[in-house]
Amino acid sequence: MNSPKVRLITTQDGSSSLYLPSLDETYHSTRGALGESIHVYIENGINTLTNTEIKLLEVGFGTGLNALLTYQFALKKQVNVSYHTLEPFPLAKEIYENLGYARAGDEQEIFEKMHAMTKGNQRLTPFFDFHRYHQSLENFSPDLTFDIIYFDAFAPSKQPDIWAKENLSKCLELLAPGGIMVTYCAQGQFKRDLATIGFQVEVLPGGMGKKEMVRARRPA
Ligand SMILES: C[S@@+](CC[C@H](N)C(=O)[O-])C[C@H]1O[C@@H](n2cnc3c(N)ncnc32)[C@H](O)[C@@H]1O
Structure with a gap:
């Protein structure tokens, strides 16, 4: 399998x-990978849900940072998470083992399992089910819906196709009524497309000094 040719950076x-x-392009904001991921996906994303059983879809597993933060969140808040993540371009071991995101021994083991399994399902702990697809959003057609989507693709200026209206419509269909999609991106055309498609669009302060982020809801 060909892993993307990437370089490790410090934000x-x-x-x-x-x-x-x-x-x-970078996988996260250069102002702070950890800070922005916590702000967008955890604090303004999963933390706003009231369900104790959460079905989550991530577009772009990448470094696994969001997955690890969500695992930590589920452990702390005692919620059950079924984490589904798409990644057509998995990273090589020598890259992910040097990211330094996991803290304790157990966490390191979980993080490595998430990366090593490029597709398949695994119950990583009694409260965290992990489902990984070696697939792009364009080719993904599951028979389930989600409470939340983390839309964490590369920026529209770098990877315009993934932000196309057809993909955003697909995300609307993939959400359960009342479900939310969160992303760091608050580009004008993207926000207009979301509204045209039928999302209720909320613009929130962005993370790490960025002006805005988006939370978009499928009407209940
Ligand atoms: C911004 S980066 C990764 C963010 C990731 N959540 C993280 O914390 O590292 C975007 C990711 O989307 C993946 N990707 C690229 N094209 C995709 C597609 N069509 N569908 C799903 N994921 C895609 C890339 O390989 C990359 O890992």
């Missing part, structure tokens, strides 16, 4: 991320 909050020269 401004001290957490690591990756730089992908072929797109001239």
Whole structure:
């Protein structure tokens, strides 16, 4: 399997991320990978749900940072998470083992299992079910719906196709009524497309000094 050719970088909050020269793009905000992921996906995403059984879809597993933060969240809040994540371009071991995201021994083991399994299902702990698809959003057609989607693709200026209206409509269909999609992106055309498709769009303060982020809801 060909892993993307990436370079390890350190972002401004001290957490690591990756730089992908072929797109001239980073996997996270250079202002802080950890800070922005916590702000967008945890605090303004999963933490706003009231269910104790959460079905979650992530578009772009990448470094696994969101998955690890969500695992930590589920453990702390005692909620059950079924984590489904799409990644057509898995990272090589020598990359993910140097990210330094996992803290204790158990966490390291869980993080490595998430990465090593490029497709398949695994109950990682009694409260965290992990489902990984070696697949792109465009080819994904599951027979279930989700309470929350983490839309964490590369920026629209770098990977415009994934932000196409057809994909956003697909995300609306993949959400249960009342379900939410969160993303760091607050580009004007993206917000207009979400509203046209039928999402209720909320613009919130962005993470790590960014002006805005988006939370979009499928009407109940
Ligand atoms: C912004 S980066 C990764 C963010 C990731 N959540 C993290 O914490 O590292 C975007 C990811 O989307 C993946 N990707 C690229 N095209 C995709 C597609 N069509 N469908 C799903 N994921 C895609 C990339 O390989 C990359 O890992």
